Amino acid sequence: MNMQKIRNFCIIAHIDHGKSTLADRLLQFTKTVSDREMQDQLLDNMDLERERGITIKSHAIQMRYDYKGDEHVLNLIDTPGHVDFSYEVSRSIAACEGALLIVDASQGVEAQTITNLYLAMEHDLEIIPVLNKIDLPGAEPEVIAEEVMDLIGCDREDIILASGKEGTGVEDILNAVVERIPAPKGDEKEPLQAMIFDSVYNPFRGVEVLFRIFNGTINKGDKIKFVNTGKEYDADEIGVLGIQQKPQESLSAGNVGYLISGIKVAKEVKVGDTITHIKKPCSQAVKGFENVKPMVFAGIYPVDTTEFEELRNSMEKLQLNDASLVWEPETSAALGFGFRCGFLGMLHMEIIQERLEREFDMTVITTVPSVQFKALMNDGEYKLINAPSDMPDTNLYKHIEEPFVRASIITKADYVGPVIQLCMEKRGQIKNQVYLTADRVELTFNMPLAEIVFDFFDKLKTISRGYASLDYELKDNQPSTMVRLDVMLNGEVVDALSAIVHRDKAYEWGRRLCEKLKELVPRQMFEIAIQAAIGTKVIARETVKAMRKNVLAKCYGGDISRKRKLLEKQKKGKKRMRQVGNVEVPQEAFMAVLKLD
Known part of the structure; x- marks a missing residue:
């Protein structure tokens, strides 16, 4: 294929601005997918993506478009819109020369739109602004067009009006992709240099690697290696991505394709890694590779x-x-054997938990989410703290x-006061x-990541009636007075309920947690003390009263000493029971921590 006829582009947008619907229309218009195969959100092939209406994984697909009698190859790389998956977005952007910036004509520019736009601009991508959903009754194309013009400094004529639902403006978008986005640069005769921007696991064939070639040519059967992991493989099958994969004998510079080489271990494939030949390697790897944090x-x-073993599998x-x-x-005294997991954010954690329950039929308990702290030890070494037990x-x-983040919040002017107040409460x-x-208004804050990961986003949406949008990026680590808050039942520390909190908030947190647990821990025949403590100092306490039998029922009158004797006997029994009694903590108690207001 002549390199001048290839166009590689991605779609960037905030969640729910109609990115997947517009991608469906592009596929239909170019006849990449037949009417029989067509379904809504075609590229979102996971049940969860369809139900929530969000893209979780990036997808790539090749379209062929006849422009003025010349056939062009358009490689579309669909990207997730949520802040948790921004690393995938950045790698997809690095594989393209242009981007469609989609903005909802009724909602306008939002936080993620701006962040992904800056990512695209850093890679010098040609931006094609598209106003989507112009058919909605609440759409204000002229007002939103002004916003877009201010944001990227384009002219009014550059903005394409479209509706993914009705199919308006799809031809204009495809023409703009061919006319405005530059053809890829690269030399087919140079040593092979290709970047991995995604990987998909196929249970029958191993890991399928999706890559973009910058220089050189890859042929079926070549011996290749991944530069950053140092692993070597045979290219058993290479090809391009349609709705079904289309195997090819060779792919050259400028193309996007897939590679199957029987890789069984997902860790060997790292997004952002470089593929090259073993015999004639490229002199330098593609820039921008980093491990996901x-x-x-x-x-x-x-x-x-x-x-436990089933969960491991x-x-x-x-x-x-x-x-x-x-x-x-990892092991916990309260919950037994389990795993300490690292996620990209709260949405990522929620999706993993839901996929475990759906795809593998596993019911799991999740402990309190925390972030990674660093302790500067007396000997000058840093120790990483991923869980309260590491403190x-x-x-x-x-x-x-x-860790502190730079949070960018876009909201309506009416809600500026409450938003600032919320961020101040969260130590921003x-x-x-x-x-x-x-x-x-766009507000920028420096905030501790620990305050964002809990329920910050929910509260932000509540006080702004759903208008505010949030985006954040990791900034640096700053010294803080963090303490470990332990919860004790009957004097025994329940490690699964421990948390690392800021000293100023520890008392409030401990008091609320004790009150919540008092409602949830079932009553026993003996009294249970629920305490929150920092080190050896107890800062809050609640008591679950004992259930007691009326031992005086059989005393019809008589001397007080007789009653006292029976009560003393009961008291000793309760004391003995308390020493040997175990407190069963119900599963709701572990979830209660996540739902503290």
Whole structure:
């Protein structure tokens, strides 16, 4: 294929701006997919993606489009819109020369739109702005067009009006892709240099690697290696991506394709890695490779401890489909054997939990999510803290550093006050406030990641009536006064309920947690003390009263000493029972921590 006839582009947008629907129309218009095969959200092939209406995994597909009698090959790389999957978005963008920036004509520019746009601009992509959903009654194309023009500095004529639902403007978009997006650059005769931008696990054929070739040519049967992992393979099958895969004998510079080489271990394929030939390797790898960094950590345990091995197998299979999931085995005194897992964010954690339940029929308990802290020890070494149980004693470290993020929130001007107040409560510092239009404001904060991972997004949506949008990126680590808050039942520490919290919030957190647990822990024949403690200092306490039998029922009158004797006997029995009694913690109690207001 002549390189001048190839166009590689991606679609960037905020969640729910109609990206998947528009992609469906492009596939239909170019007859890549027949009417019989057509279904809504065609590229979102996971049940969860369809139900939630979000893209979780990026997808690539090749279309052929006849432009003025010349056939062009258009490689579309669909990207997720949620903040948790921004690493995948950045790698997809690196594989393209242009991007469709889709903005909802009724909702306007949102936080993620801006973040993904800046990512695209860093890679010098040609941006084609598209206003989608112009058929909606609430659409304001002229007002939103002004916003887009301010944002990217384009002219009004450059903005394409479209409706994914009705199919309006699809031809204009395809023409703009051919006219405005530059053809890929590269030399077929150079040594092979290709970048992996995604991988998919196929249970029969192993891991399928999706790549974009920058220089050189790859032939079927070539001996290749992955530069960053150092692993070597044979290219058993290569090809291009349609609705079904189309095997090819060779692919050259500028193309997007897939590679199957019988890889069985997902960890060997890292998104952003470079593929080259063993005999004639390229002089340098593609820039931008980095390992995915988990942001949120939580424990996942089977409800029934006998299912531990099944859970391990399920996690291994899940990791084949989702390379950004990180896990290692751990044990808890309260919950038995389980895994400490690293996620990209709360949505990622929710999706993993749901996939475990649906695809593998595993019911699991998730512990309190936390972020990764660093303790500067007395000997000058840093110790990583992923769970409350890793926290060293206070006399062993100088200070603890917690990760801070740069959070960007776009909201309507009416809600600026409540949004700032919420961020201040979450220990945020306001850095910037910009009016995008008379009615829309972008607020920038420095905030601790630990405050964002809980319920920040839910609260933000509530106070802004669903208008505010959030995006954040990791900034650095800063020293903070963090303490480990333990929960004790009957004097015994329940490690699964422990959490690392800021000292200023520890008392409030401990008090609320004790009150919540008092409602959930079932009453026993003896009194149960629920305590929250920092180290040896108890900061809050609630008591679950004992159920008691009326031992005086058989005393009809008589001397008080007789009654007292019976009560004393009961009291001793209760004391003995309390020493040997076990408190069963119901599963709702572990979930209660996640739902603290």
